[in-house]
Amino acid sequence: MEGKVETQIVLTKPLSLDGDSNDEYRAPNMLQRVLSLLKNVPPIFNIPKSQLQFYGESVYCVGDDMLGKCNSKQSPSERITAVVAWSISTLRPMTFGVAPYNPILGETHHVSSGTLNVLLEQISHHPPVSALHATDEKENLELLLCQHPVPKFCGTSIEAEVRGTRQLRLRNHGETYVMNSPNLSIKFFPVPGVEWTGNDRIRCHETDLEAELSYGGKSFLGLRGNPRSIRGKIFKSSSMKPLFEINGHWDKIVTVKDLSSGEVKVIYNSKEAISGLQTPVVKDPKGVWPSESALVWGEVSQGILHKDWVKAREAKKAVEEKQRELSKDRELKGETWAPKHFIVSYSKEGGWDCSPIEKSVPPAPIVVPFNT
Template structure:
C-alpha cells in the first residue's frame, strides 16, 4: 500500500491503487473449508510498517471488519465485508459485500472500491474463481476505474482463463485515459490512450514469489482470540492428516462458542466487538469504524 502513496501526481497514485487492487486477488482453492470463523476471532499481523487487524464482528450473518494502517506513510484502509451466496443448481455465486476504503491522508485522497464475486461451479468439473465487475473511485482527483474479471466459458474450453479487462477514465467527461488487459494470475498491461504506450502494471509471479510465511515474534503477546491460536489444534490435525483429531478439535471450538452464547443469553447480554464499532442499516448495509486510530504492531510478522 505504501507504493500507492508515493506517486507524484493524482493520476500516478490512482494507477498505483488500481495495480494494488489487482494484486490482492489470489486464486481460489476449491474444497471443503474446515474453519468457520467464531465471534470475536481476530487476526493481527504486521509487515514492515503496515499493521493489519481483523475481527469477526458478527456470526449470523458472518461479518468481518478490517483495519490496516501505515503510520509512517499516513495511510489507512477500512473494510467491513460479508458474503451472500446465490445458488444456481450447478453453481454458487458468492457476492462479497462491503466497500474497501483506502485513505492516502498526506494527499487528502480517499479511494472507494468493491470486490469481485466468487463463482463456484460443480459441473463439468469442480472449480472456483473470481468474476464480476469492480469499480474504483477517487472523488478528490475525479478519476475512476472499471475492471471486469472473467473466466472460462461454461464448458471450460474457450476464452481466456482469469482474464481482466478495464479502463481508467475521468469521472466528469467519461474520457478514457488508459485501457487495462491481461490475466490477473499472470500479467496485466495498461495502455496509454494518448500515446499508445503499453506498460506491464502487474506481474503475479513476481508478487507471489515475494511473499513470505508469517512468523511469531512474541508468543506472550498473542491474543486468545487470534485465529492461529483458536484453530491451532484443527490445523495440527490437518497438517498431520489426522482427520478425526481435526474434526474433534473443530467440534470443541464450536461447542465452546455455543456455551458462551447460552451464557450471554442467560444474562441478557449482547456481545460487543472489541476493536470496532459496528452498525447496520437496510440502505447502507454493514459499516464499521475502528476504535483505535492506528493499528499497533503485531506479535505476528511477515518478513519483508
C-alpha cells in the same frame, strides 16, 4: 508441518501464485465436498487457517510493496493506476473442494509486515461479516474493509457475492479510494474450479478519477472467455472521458494503455507480487491475544497438518461447542455482544458498515519475515 508453532499457535503458508498447483489440502472426493456444503464442513475439507487469515494475507503477504507504490506516485493518474494494481494483487488462486474455517464471533487476526500493521475482527457470525483495519505510519496510509460474502446456489455453481467496500486512504495526498470486490464463483460441472468473476469499481472523489474492472469467467461448457482475464478502463468521473485502458490476467501480467499517447506499460506482475510469499511467524508468544485465529484454531490445524482427523474433528467440535455455550450464556443474561475493535452499523439500504475504535493499529506479536 509448515509455519511457526508456539503453544498451539499454528501459522501456515499463505495462498500464492505457485500454491495453486502445489496444494496439499485438496478434498478427496468432489461429491462429498458438494454434500458438505449443506452442513458444517468437516476438517478433512478444511484448509488449516481461518477465513479471517485469508483476508489478512491478501493485504500483508505481498512480495512487492504494492501499497507503498500507491503512496509514492507523483500524479493522481499514476496513483489510481497503482491502486488498481494493488487491488488486483489481493486476488489469490483458490482451490476447489476445500474451505477455510468459518471465523467465530470476536475472533481476531493481528499481524505486522514491516511498518504495516493489520488487525481483523469477526464482527458477526450469522451472517459472517469481517472487518479489517490497517495502518502504516511511515507511509501515512490507512486501509479499512468491511466484508460480507453472500453465497447463492445457481444450479451448477455457487456464486458468492462479496458485499461491502474497501477504503484506502493516502493521507499525504488527501485522497480516499473506495472500491468493492469481484465475486467468487465455485463451479461443479463440467470442470470443477473456483474463479473470480464480476466487476470491481475504484473511485477517488478528490481527484475525480475512477476505474472499472471486469473479471472474466468460463462459460458453462468452458469454451468461451478466460477465467483469469481482466479488462477495464480509467476515466474522469464527471465527464466519463476514458483516459487509460487496462488489459491482462491477474495471475500473469496486467498492462495499462495511455489513450492520449498510445504508450503501454506493465502495472502488475503476479510473479513479483504473489509468488514465494513468506509464512508469518510468532515474534512474541505472550503478546498473542486469546482471540487470535492462529490460536483459536491451533489444535484443529495441527490435526489437519498431521492428517490426524480424529484430533482435528474433536478440536473443531470443542471450538464450536464453546461458542454455543457463550451465546447461550449471553442470551440468559440478556447481554448483547459487541466488537472490541470496531463500531458496527447495519441498514437495509447500506448493508454492514464499520469504523475502527482506535486511530491506528499497534505493532503485532505475529510478523511477516522479510523476503531474502
